[in-house]
Amino acid sequence: MDKYLQVENVGMIFDTKKGPFVALTGIELAVKKGEFVSLIGHSGCGKSTLLNLVAGLLTPTAGGMILAGREIAGPGPDRGVVFQNHSLLPWLTCFGNVYLAVERVFGAAEPKAKLKGRTQAALELVGLAHAVDKQPHEISGGMKQRVGIARALAIEPKVLLLDEPFGALDALTRATLQDELIRIVASTGATVLMVTHDVDEAVLLSDRVVMMTNGPAATIGEVLEVDLPRPRERLALAANARYIHLRGRVLEFLYHRQAKRAA
Amino acid sequence: MSSIALRKKDALVLVTPPARTGPPHPAAPALTESAARAASRAAATGYRRAQAPDWLLKAAASVLGLALFVCAWAIIARSGGRIPGPGAVWDAAVVIFSDPFYQKGPNDQGIGWNVLSSLRRVGIGFGLAALVGIPLGFVLGRFRFLSDMAAPIVAILKPVSPLAWLPIGLLMFKAANPAAIYAIFICSLWPMIINTAVGVQQVPQDYLNVARVLNLSEWKVFTRILFPAVLPYMITGVRLSIGIAWLVIVAAEMLTGGVGIGFWVWDEWNNLKVEHIIIAIFTIGCVGLLLEQALMLVARRFNYS
Numbered sequence: 222m223d224k225y226l227q228v229e230n231v232g233m234i235f236d237t238k239k240g241p242f243v244a245l246t247g248i249e250l251a252v253k254k255g256e257f258v259s260l261i262g263h264s265g266c267g268k269s270t271l272l273n274l275v276a277g278l279l280t281p282t283a284g285g286m287i288l289a290g291r292e293i294a295g296p297g298p299d300r301g302v303v304f305q306n307h308s309l310l311p312w313l314t315c316f317g318n319v320y321l322a323v324e325r326v327f328g329a330a331e332p333k334a335k336l337k338g339r340t341q342a343a344l345e346l347v348g349l350a351h352a353v354d355k356q357p358h359e360i361s362g363g364m365k366q367r368v369g370i371a372r373a374l375a376i377e378p379k380v381l382l383l384d385e386p387f388g389a390l391d392a393l394t395r396a397t398l399q400d401e402l403i404r405i406v407a408s409t410g411a412t413v414l415m416v417t418h419d420v421d422e423a424v425l426l427s428d429r430v431v432m433m434t435n436g437p438a439a440t441i442g443e444v445l446e447v448d449l450p451r452p453r454e455r456l457a458l459a460a461n462a463r464y465i466h467l468r469g470r471v472l473e474f475l476y477h478r479q480a481k482r483a484a
Numbered sequence: 485m486s487s488i489a490l491r492k493k494d495a496l497v498l499v500t501p502p503a504r505t506g507p508p509h510p511a512a513p514a515l516t517e518s519a520a521r522a523a524s525r526a527a528a529t530g531y532r533r534a535q536a537p538d539w540l541l542k543a544a545a546s547v548l549g550l551a552l553f554v555c556a557w558a559i560i561a562r563s564g565g566r567i568p569g570p571g572a573v574w575d576a577a578v579v580i581f582s583d584p585f586y587q588k589g590p591n592d593q594g595i596g597w598n599v600l601s602s603l604r605r606v607g608i609g610f611g612l613a614a615l616v617g618i619p620l621g622f623v624l625g626r627f628r629f630l631s632d633m634a635a636p637i638v639a640i641l642k643p644v645s646p647l648a649w650l651p652i653g654l655l656m657f658k659a660a661n662p663a664a665i666y667a668i669f670i671c672s673l674w675p676m677i678i679n680t681a682v683g684v685q686q687v688p689q690d691y692l693n694v695a696r697v698l699n700l701s702e703w704k705v706f707t708r709i710l711f712p713a714v715l716p717y718m719i720t721g722v723r724l725s726i727g728i729a730w731l732v733i734v735a736a737e738m739l740t741g742g743v744g745i746g747f748w749v750w751d752e753w754n755n756l757k758v759e760h761i762i763i764a765i766f767t768i769g770c771v772g773l774l775l776e777q778a779l780m781l782v783a784r785r786f787n788y789s
Binding site for chain 2: 277296298300301306308310313321325
């Protein structure tokens with residue numbers, strides 16, 4: 222399937238107190254099955270809005286979206302969302318948080334033992350087998366984000382939507398989790414749409430980097446194919462000429478063509 | 485004894501709900517305060533000096549405060565008037581508490597019975613208020629239109645003294661006991677409605693987004709997200725309600741008579757046994773404190789931060 226996730230001429234206008242605000246206009250994007258696509262742009266460019274549209278949390282004011290042959294009309298568990306601030310329920314354990322999602326999606330068809338197995342497997346996949354019974358406030362920010370990823374992956378979504386998943390983490394933890402994500406995506410073959418403002422993260426993880434123009438009325442400015450072979454290795458890439466070139470292309474777009482006046 | 489300390493937060497809860505990140509946690513402010521104090525001391529001197537533990541200082545301060553209070557009382561009692569001193573009250577208390585559960589007819593019962601029948605009224609009135617107020621709070625918090633509908637009614641009725649409702653209760657129930665329970669019901673109702681409704685409105689959008697992206701059923705949303713998220717607010721409402729109910733029952737019983745600690749105060753006033761009135765005041769205070777502390781324990785159990 223060439224166009225697994227299709228975003229067609231999508232526009233988004235918010236009604237604000239100061240009148241209508243055009244956030245996005247004329248967004249055209251097609252994501253192949255198994256592809257990893259990043260959305261990058263300055264803050265306020267509407268990249269998170271686009272992700273929320275695909276998630277179904279917002280309804281576009283123009284255009285439409287199709288996922289695996291079905292129109293997106295509202296949120297649903299065929300899309301796994303990882304929120305920037307992890308959004309774990311503090312009264313449930315790590316296991317409970319993932320189980321809530323697993324139960325919702327597979328609860329009708331599978332016995333409890335199998336649901337528990339799925340939950341356990343998802344937490345093992347993100348390397349949290351030891352923290353299954355911990356409460357969210359007992360674990361670090363990086364671990365919380367892992368639980369968020371486990372919750373999103375455990376429901377076997379058609380597409381994984383990541384909203385600046387590592388934005389709130391320190392640089393070292395972020396690098397570790399990026400490497401983990403590379404491994405997880407490789408082992409599951411997941412289709413991923415990720416919002417980020419980190420150039421290295423975008424180039425390192427993605428098959429394509431979608432660069433967005435500044436808002437208001439933001440749209441897709443340029444799409445960059447990242448033709449680096451996989452598996453990718455952070456240290457080796459640091460000196461790779463092709464990587465440096467691609468990274469330079471994104472930087473050039475963000476800081477030259479879409480330079481943002483000092484906020 | 486940190487939890488007896490006066491907290492500004494408690495008084496403000498009705499207007500401003502506790503910040504989402506920290507539902508009322510009784511021990512937290514005291515702990516962080518003392519930690520900060522210790523840290524600043526260590527920073528100033530460069531090393532930690534040996535010193536009395538914090539709890540000992542606190543206990544000493546409490547004891548000192550009580551001692552000063554009793555001294556002031558003794559001085560006032562000595563300087564004339566009809567107020568009995570601490571010694572006389574103590575002697576009377578020993579007599580009263582040595583047999584708290586005697587029964588000599590409806591107007592002469594032990595203090596234990598009086599306290600228990602007051603607690604029973606508070607329990608029934610408060611329980612009924614919880615049964616009505618908490619679900620109502622959820623509904624009002626969930627549906628904007630309904631909360632706008634209820635807002636003026638609540639705004640007008642909330643500041644009314646519950647005792648003003650007593651005649652209506654007497655009219656409706658034609659008996660003193662249900663009328664007192666009715667007054668408790670009315671006064672417990674508002675904090676529970678308001679706190680629950682505010683709690684529902686304060687549920688973080690992030691949690692609701694989780695529910696939305698998973699398409700959780702309404703029942704799951706309620707049991708897994710709304711209810712646990714609102715619980716700390718609800719418990720605050722319950723705590724405020726119990727406090728008010730315990731204040732009101734004394735006044736209500738003075739008016740309705742029968743058995744109860746409030747009635748006992750009035751009865752002892754008619755008998756001019758002032759030392760018994762002072763005993764009643766301390767008893768009411770201690771029972772109120774115990775109720776508050778019990779609910780604090782419950783609140784701590786459901787604090788997730």
